[in-house]
Amino acid sequence: MQVALSAGTVEYTDTGGTGPAVVFVHGLLMDGSLWDGPVAALDGLRCVVPTLPFGAHRHPMRDGADLSMRGLARLLGEFLERLDLRDVTLVGVDTGGALVQLLMTEDAPRVGRVVLASCDAFDNFPPGLTGKTLFLAGKLPPRLFGVFVQQLRLRAVRRLPIAFGWLTKRGDAATARWLRPLLSQAGVRRDTVRVLRAAAATPDILREAAERLPGFDRPALVVWATEDRVMPLEHGRRLAALLPKGQLAEVADSYTLLPLDQPVEFARLVREFTAG
Numbered sequence: 001m002q003v004a005l006s007a008g009t010v011e012y013t014d015t016g017g018t019g020p021a022v023v024f025v026h027g028l029l030m031d032g033s034l035w036d037g038p039v040a041a042l043d044g045l046r047c048v049v050p051t052l053p054f055g056a057h058r059h060p061m062r063d064g065a066d067l068s069m070r071g072l073a074r075l076l077g078e079f080l081e082r083l084d085l086r087d088v089t090l091v092g093v094d095t096g097g098a099l100v101q102l103l104m105t106e107d108a109p110r111v112g113r114v115v116l117a118s119c120d121a122f123d124n125f126p127p128g129l130t131g132k133t134l135f136l137a138g139k140l141p142p143r144l145f146g147v148f149v150q151q152l153r154l155r156a157v158r159r160l161p162i163a164f165g166w167l168t169k170r171g172d173a174a175t176a177r178w179l180r181p182l183l184s185q186a187g188v189r190r191d192t193v194r195v196l197r198a199a200a201a202t203p204d205i206l207r208e209a210a211e212r213l214p215g216f217d218r219p220a221l222v223v224w225a226t227e228d229r230v231m232p233l234e235h236g237r238r239l240a241a242l243l244p245k246g247q248l249a250e251v252a253d254s255y256t257l258l259p260l261d262q263p264v265e266f267a268r269l270v271r272e273f274t275a276g
Contacts, residue, residue: 005078007065010050011058012079015039017046020087020112022274024049024259025076027094027119028134028195030178031056034093037263042271050079053191054095056178060187067191068198069205073102080110087112089274094127094167094231094256095120098206105212113219115270118228118256121235125206126199128230133162138196142189149182149189166229169253171260213242220246221273223266225254 002009013032014021022045024035032049039047052072053061061067066074076099080088090111092100097119104114120127126135137148151157155172159165164175181188199205220243224236233250240248249269254261 002059003079003082005075005082007053007067007071007075008061009059010052010075010079012048012050012083013039014049014083015045015047017044019046020089020274021046021048021083021085022089022091022270023080023085025090025092025096025099026052026056027054027096028131029055029175029182029192030094030096033174033177034257035259038259038267038270041264041267045271045274048083048085050076052076052096052099054195055188055192056181057188057191058181058185060185061191067194069098069202070102071198072195073099073106076100077103077106077108077110086110089113089115089270091115091117091270093117093119093258095131097121098125101206101209101213104216105209111218113221113273114216115221115223115273116236116239117223117258117266118225118231118236118254120231121206121239122210123207124231124235125203128166129161130163130167130230135196135200138193138200140193142186142193145193146182146186146189149179152179153183161229167255168257168260169255171257174260210239210242213239214244217244219273219276221249221269222246223249223251223258223269225256225258225261226250226252227254228256230256 222240240246
């Protein structure tokens with residue numbers, strides 16, 4: 001499915017159903033397929049999964065589109081509005097969790113509850129070696145950025161700590177698939193460079209957001225991987241403590257990308273949280 005938004009065309013999947021939707025938000029250089037495992041285990045819930053312009057999207061955005069972090073958070077809010085989704089459970093991991101935090105600091109009337117899963121927070125932006133490498137690569141012109149990405153065709157390179165090696169234990173097939181639009185489309189490379197440069201220009205954005213998170217008065221579940229090597233476990237505990245209705249769940253045997261490494265357990269936590 002596709003929806004035309006102010007920044008451009010966004011693809012999404014929707015399992016359908018009449019109940020409140022669970023909307024899943026991926027991170028940088030990922031697409032909506034990140035959530036295939038949890039969605040398959042959440043039968044009976046309406047699961048809506050957009051592919052945002054984070055580098056694995058297939059439709060380049062319009063010239064002049066606001067691809068800053070706040071611009072992308074607003075685009076996510078626009079997506080909820082265009083699909084007329086209400087009382088949404090908004091789920092974000094990695095940099096998708098950063099967008100959810102930014103939306104939480106706004107009014108976000110369509111959001112009923114949130115799940116923050118092993119994500120950028122506080123001063124961990126860009127997060128880890130992967131984020132720092134991407135932000136540095138974003139300084140390159142789009143053509144040279146494409147040359148950099150070509151190296152990720154090799155599994156040995158993808159498994160390095162500066163790539164996806166510390167993000168997922170088991171999801172290499174997915175990470176290889178996510179790179180295809182970057183490798184084949186100049187417009188996607190242009191968008192990705194713009195996202196990275198705009199994000200690098202706002203290093204304090206999540207510290208500032210954290211100061212406002214205590215004002216989010218709706219239920220929030222923080223799910224963190226205990227073996228995460230990119231997003232400190234202490235940050236998960238701090239986020240849960242900051243939120244007035246926050247609760248914390250810690251998941252073993254996973255790196256950052258819980259939907260790839262522990263899809264069934266992650267789905268169980270989401271189901272129990274939405275039922276509550």
